[in-house]
Amino acid sequence: MYTPLKRGNLPVVQYNPVNCSKCLSYLNPYCAVDxxxxxxxxxxxxxxxxxxxxxxxxxxxxxxxxLFPENTTIEYRTPISTNAVPPVFLFVVDTAMKHQDEILHLKKALLQALQAIPSNCFVGLITYGANVQVYELSYPHCRRCIVFSGETEVTPAGVQTLLGLHPVKPGTSHAAQLNNKYILPLESILENLTSIVEELQIDPQQFKKGEERKACATGVALSVALAIMESIFPKIGGRIINLSAGPCTVGPGVVVGRDLSEPIRSHYHLRKEEAKYVTAAIAYYNKLAARAVAQGHAVDIFSASLDQTGLLEMHPLANNTGGVLVSTESFIHEIVKQSLRKLFQKDDDGHLSMKFNGTIEVIQSKELKVCGAIGHLQSLGKKNAYVSETAMGIGGTNAWKMCTMDPNTSYAFYFEVVNAHNNIIPADNYGLVQFRTNYIHPSGERVQRVTTIAKTWSPPSAGLNALLPGFDQEACAALIARYAVFKAENEEAQPIKFIDRHLIQFIHAFGSYTKDAPESLKYPPQIAIYPEFMFHLRRGNLIQIFGTSPDETAYYRHYLLRESVSSCLIMIQPALDSYSFDVDEPQPVLLSLSSVLPDKILLLDTFFHVVVFSGETIAAWRKAGYQDQEGYENFKQLLEVPVQDATMILMNRFPMPMYVVCDQGSSQARFLLAVLDPGKTGATLSSPNAVGPAATTSQEIYSDDVPLSVFMEHLKKKVVSYEG
Ligand SMILES: [Zn+2]
Structure with missing residues (x-):
């Protein structure tokens, strides 16, 4: 797992790297110098x-x-070229909402974003409902916009003609970009754009009989946005930021019809192949995503709707370009506003923390081949002798492209060892990997960040367990989770079967046991908590689709494919802390029903939800108002601390999680109960047959949602009888 832009004190040099004349790797601390x-x-x-x-x-x-031993990561910077064009932000805003409150908060969110964007950046605005409006921002005296029908797709050439655009060739001077009316430096249009945003109205619409959903031309709006960006800002870093209030219901990219009696597709419909729009819609948005990738433009989708808006169909736009998905029920919630603010957050040097037009290349020693990468990147199709024939994730290449990335964006890389068993590697040789990430800084500087990693080899005679001291079970859980999700999305593989097979083989290789004696199985400490990660992974929302919508599944998986190991781990196995009178500090507790106690407060963090849950007694005391009485200051404090801790998580995380405050026995408590291990007595929580006999294959540990203890027992049985 590699996070190229991870913050830290890095050496920065203003010259070009020195490379090896044969393999082109860069000079690094592991080079021997004469x-x-x-x-x-x-x-x-x-x-x-x-x-x-x-x-x-x-x-x-x-x-x-x-060459300094500690400088395993170093940054090379090239001075700013005079042609450097500041970042471009094109807002594509859905105004087909139902309530005035919604559009009011949408406008607030937009105005806040305009405040956060550096004034030299290029900004444009498109709104859409039944039709698509592109605003002329250069003309301050009255409002002018060009309207496109939302029903029919317009070709990029058609958009150019209708808008009078003069296509710009990549790499031409900054002045060429100023020759348009629609996307201009914020400092020159701020006043005009602010008034336009303030005056935005809900899209006026006519309803025919039987039509109840608003006409919403998301597909055409995004296509027009891409055409403008391609035409004026080819290969220049920028984002198309879609604020969506509902699903696309007209024109290309439709995800549901306007008749409300027709529900938007669910996992059930998908499984039964009863989702009539889905194939065409996915193909349409994939095509748009490919156009964005080709020009280095990212697409973000901020979805605010009670119902699904089509994240399932549209998520390749974000995933393939490095853009973000943010999903919430309404623009009224703080989630859109805060996440949009955070999108434009700045580094210590005052520049936007997002970077553009990135590529990442890996070079490794000859004993290794690269199988692929999983994350928000796309193949650059560069194949050489060190690229494995076995693809894992996006494979068949040693270089990938990302339109944008930020300090959290993390990529999973998979390698295989190809050293022949009888080829003894000299003891002083390392297995090396060099990651070279190139990108454009928002200042216009071209930056190359280079990380070189070296690991010592273990001879075959030392046995597999000699690898354990260097094993990181948390990173491994994140890597396997990404691979399982990738397989589920791209290979229609059954992720649970894959996880179980992997876990059985893994424990078979590294556990110690006597054949056919389950009770003899022992886990070395380096892998001791790994089975539990897999237990939570296979029953959580990243893998299970029961009880979630296709949009939610796409949303959860988007972040698993984007975040660092520590964040991925929270998604795989949520963090649960317990607060009580007995101890000053919150205690991490098991994700188990046994952690729910009347006199404790629990704080659950699933990455997407933050839940403060009060046990029965605590809730009763709070309802009785003890916290406001003299002599109960301790209780008051006990109530406050988890809320403060939750607030910290909400403020620091992107996207802002949903915040739930609930009491034991309330309906909202389901957010907590859903992730808890039901334990021996609580098996009925998730499935009435959970502990009953279930048929399993030799590759499967258990086919039903079972308590951790049952899962672990079955794992032991499968491992000790595993035949390879
Ligand atoms: Zn070399």
């Missing part, structure tokens, strides 16, 4: 290379930055 003869030996391919002349003064006391 100071006398000014040569360095490449640790990837053993090539001897001479240093360039400007390294002549180097000696062991005066090393260049890239």
């Amino acid at each position: 100071f006398a003869s000014k040569f360095w030996t490449c640790p990837f391919c053993s090539q001897k290379n001479s240093f360039p002349p400007n390294y002549a003064g180097m000696d062991p006391q005066h090393l260049v930055s890239e």
